[in-house]
Amino acid sequence: MTTRPRGTMAWLRDHDEERVHAYFGSREQWAAIGGWAGFEEPRPPRTPTYLDHGYDEDKDPAQWTGHDLAAAAAFRGGELLSPAPEDIRTAVKWRCGLGHVFSGSPFLILLGGHWCPECVRDPAGYSRQAEHNRFLVQLLD
Incomplete structure (x- = not known):
């Protein structure tokens, strides 16, 4: 799949520098990835951790x-723009920390x-979003 037209190796082969840059950062960064000889399988901790959802x-x-x-919403760096609905499956308006306004039910946002x-x-x-989104900080650490 990687060598087919939309694959990452095809981009390198075909000198599609725009896609190479978007995916790898640069051709040099791709070359710095290295081979399988130095690859170590990730070993996550065996002790479970729990995320704070705010x-x-x-x-x-x-x-x-x-x-x-x-x-x-504040925990995620945003705000609730609508009154709380009677039904948690009713969409309300939210704003994220970067100012985007969107709709979603409390069920979708909090439970989903x-x-x-x-x-x-x-x-x-x-990483820029995590500057104000405490939920995202937990995932990036």
Whole structure:
């Protein structure tokens, strides 16, 4: 697959520098990756860790208030722009730390783990997003 037209090795072979730059940073950075001889399989710790989601996960979602939703949004560096809905599956407006406004139900955001659809499409910007998103900081450490 990597050697077919949309594959990473095809980009290198065909001198598609725009894609090489977008994926690897540069041809030099690709060359610095090295071979399999120095590769070490990642060994994550065996002790489980738990993520803080910015709200009380023991609280029944039917009891969530606007304060709970606003706290979860603030934890992610954003804010809740709408009043809390009666039904947690009803979409409300949110704003992320970079100013993007989007809709999503409290169920989708808090229980489903979704956040800003614009920011999630920019993995290269995750470290910049983490400057204000405490949830994301946990994933990048």
